[in-house]
Amino acid sequence: MDASNTTTPGRSANCTHLAHIDCPGGGQVWVEGTTLYIGHMRNPSGTTIVDVADPRKPKIIARIDVPDGWHSHKVRVSGDIMIVNHEKLGQDGDRDFGGGLAVYDVSKPAEPKMISKWVTGGRGVHRYDFDGRYAYISPTAEGYIGNIVMILDLVDPANPVEVGRWWIPGQHAAGGEDYPWDNWTSPRCHHPIRRGNRLYVSYWHHGLFILDISDMSKPKAIAAVNTSPAFPHPTHTCLPFKEPIKGRDIMIVADEDVAKLWPAPPAFTWVYDITVETLPTPIATWQVPGLDTDGAPQPPMTGCHQPSERFAGTVIPFAWFAQGLRLVDFADPFAPKEVGHFLPDTPTGSERPSSNDVTIDSRGLIYLVDRIHGVDIIETNAF
Numbered sequence: 001m002d003a004s005n006t007t008t009p010g011r012s013a014n015c016t017h018l019a020h021i022d023c024p025g026g027g028q029v030w031v032e033g034t035t036l037y038i039g040h041m042r043n044p045s046g047t048t049i050v051d052v053a054d055p056r057k058p059k060i061i062a063r064i065d066v067p068d069g070w071h072s073h074k075v076r077v078s079g080d081i082m083i084v085n086h087e088k089l090g091q092d093g094d095r096d097f098g099g100g101l102a103v104y105d106v107s108k109p110a111e112p113k114m115i116s117k118w119v120t121g122g123r124g125v126h127r128y129d130f131d132g133r134y135a136y137i138s139p140t141a142e143g144y145i146g147n148i149v150m151i152l153d154l155v156d157p158a159n160p161v162e163v164g165r166w167w168i169p170g171q172h173a174a175g176g177e178d179y180p181w182d183n184w185t186s187p188r189c190h191h192p193i194r195r196g197n198r199l200y201v202s203y204w205h206h207g208l209f210i211l212d213i214s215d216m217s218k219p220k221a222i223a224a225v226n227t228s229p230a231f232p233h234p235t236h237t238c239l240p241f242k243e244p245i246k247g248r249d250i251m252i253v254a255d256e257d258v259a260k261l262w263p264a265p266p267a268f269t270w271v272y273d274i275t276v277e278t279l280p281t282p283i284a285t286w287q288v289p290g291l292d293t294d295g296a297p298q299p300p301m302t303g304c305h306q307p308s309e310r311f312a313g314t315v316i317p318f319a320w321f322a323q324g325l326r327l328v329d330f331a332d333p334f335a336p337k338e339v340g341h342f343l344p345d346t347p348t349g350s351e352r353p354s355s356n357d358v359t360i361d362s363r364g365l366i367y368l369v370d371r372i373h374g375v376d377i378i379e380t381n382a383f
Contacts, residue, residue, distance in 0.1 A: 014340030015325065016379040018055050018365070023048050025347075025354075026369035027073025028127075031361040035109045039075035039084060041356075041371055043093075046072035047084050049109050055365055055377045061110040069093010070124075072102070078132035080107040081157055086117075087124040099124020101137060103157045118152060118160040127191035129309070134163075134216075136192040136199060141165070143174025146188040149201055151216050166211055166219035168203065185261070190236055193309060198277075200238035200251060205229075205261065208238045208253060210277055225280050227270070232261035239307050240274065241330070245314060249275045250333045253282075257303035257321055265292040266303025269318065271333050286336040288323045301354055301371075308358045308366075315339060315382050317366055319355040325368045327382045340382040347372035 023038065024045040030037045034053040040046060046066035051059045064084070066072045069092045074085045082104040086097065100119040104112045122140030126147055129136040135152040148167040152160045168187050170180050181187065190202040192211070199211040199219065207226025211219045227235070236256035240249070251274045257267035271284040291303060301321040308317040314331040327340035344353045347370060354371035361367070366378040 012340075012342040014327065014380055014382050015342040015366075017342065018377040018379055019058055020345075021050060021058050021060070021375040021377070023060065023374055025372045026356060026375065027071075027371075028075055028357045029359050029367045029369045029375060030076055031359055031365075031367060032077040032079075032106075034361075035077075035106075036367060036375070037075045037077055037082060037106075038369060038375060039073045041071060041073050043068055043071055043089070047075055047082075047112075049106070049112065050375075051109070052361075052365075052367075052377065055363075055379075058377065062112055064104075064112060067094040067097050069095075070097050070099075074125075074127050076128065076130040076135075077106060078130055080105060081115075081132070081154065082106045082112065083128070083130055083135055083154075085125040085128070087126060088122075099140065101125050101128070101135065101139075101152070101160070103154065103160065105157070115157045116160060126189075129191065129193045131194060134194070135160070136194050138189040138191045143172060145171050145173050145179065146186045147190070149189050149192050149199065149211065149219065151213070151219070164213070164216040164219050166221070168206060168209075190234070193237070193239060195240045195242070198240075200240050202235045202238050202253075204234040204236075205259070206235075208235050208280070210274070210280065223274075223278050223280055225272075227255075227282075229261050231255065232264045233257060233267035233304075234259050236304075237306055237309070239309060239316070241314075245330060245333050248273050248333060249277070250330065251280070252307055252316060252330070254304050254307050254318070256305050258300050260300065263297035265295050266298050267305075268292075269304050269307070269328075271330065271336060273333070284334050284336060286328055286338075288320060288326060289338065291323065305355070306357050308360055310359050312360075312364075312383055317358045317360060317368075319358040319368060321354055321356075322352040324353055324355050325358060325366065325376075325378060327380060329382075340380050342366075342368070342376070342378050344368065344370055344376050347374075 049062040121142035233255035324343040
């Protein structure tokens with residue numbers, strides 16, 4: 001096994017490997033009950049559905065493909081409804097396929113049935129949150145520059161309806177807004193996450209926003225923070241804890257170790273205190289111990305990528321690109337600490353792993369997907 005750019009001794013700590021699912025590289029994993037859903041990075045593989053009732057013997061039960069020029073690398077499920085994204089890859093492929101969000105009936109997971117497709121203009125939908133009725137998405141849209149925030153109502157899955165949208169002033173070119181970023185990267189919503197009547201929105205090199213969605217038809221910004229260009233990595237995920245920690249309202253903000261504005265050491269995760277939500281305040285950071293020894297630039301996809309958006313308590317699993325799975329405890333939000341890790345095998349033909357996403361199920365099992373191939377199922381007693 002090649003462990004280049006891996007600084008923690010040993011392949012694992014406080015983790016037990018149960019099984020590996022050999023399938024094309026994935027962008028997102030999600031578990032509903034005892035069914036695992038994998039969104040893939042590259043066509044023709046779109047979505048793979050796996051029975052994990054016996055996590056030591058996972059069984060692939062269905063697969064949905066997508067045509068050339070598109071991918072379907074994100075998947076979320078609630079109850080019997082699965083939604084997957086359709087997003088353009090490059091300039092080639094079937095232009096008639098169209099970007100958007102596909103809605104499936106997965107009441108029989110081995111027999112997924114498309115119910116509808118909500119189509120957007122431009123490249124399509126990137127990442128999103130889904131609570132069983134509303135989808136909080138990051139689509140491209142006609143007349144706008146870059147991805148924006150949009151809320152879809154799926155109370156009737158056969159007829160998704162837009163109920164609200166929000167964008168940074170300047171994105172709405174068709175609305176005559178002045179564009180102020182000629183000397184900066186274009187704005188791009190990565191994805192919103194809902195908690196209560198708030199959306200916590202990552203906006204790439206334009207930072208983070210907290211939106212009030214008490215009126216979903218009129219989302220309203222109540223806070224904004226941007227760490228670029230002082231720190232060159234894009235803001236990827238804004239993940240609030242469900243309950244206060246030490247009496248404080250805490251949000252994890254993960255930067256992604258790609259698209260660096262300038263050569264830099266690996267990306268890390270921030271800890272924000274949002275007790276006063278109009279003034280998000282960074283109170284700590286966390287990096288894999290020893291990964292950044294001297295501040296020297298390192299290759300992309302060495303550091304942080306994505307925290308699990310499903311978690312319990314104060315321990316959050318992270319997909320940390322070349323560093324695999326990292327289990328980080330934020331019980332003391334001013335001093336987060338690692339309580340476990342797992343480094344997957346290096347895929348054939350690659351120099352190192354590329355852990356892209358992670359989730360947990362109701363049994364506390366962890367599912368870690370690699371960009372190149374497959375999913376590892378991991379057990380831990382860290383929760």
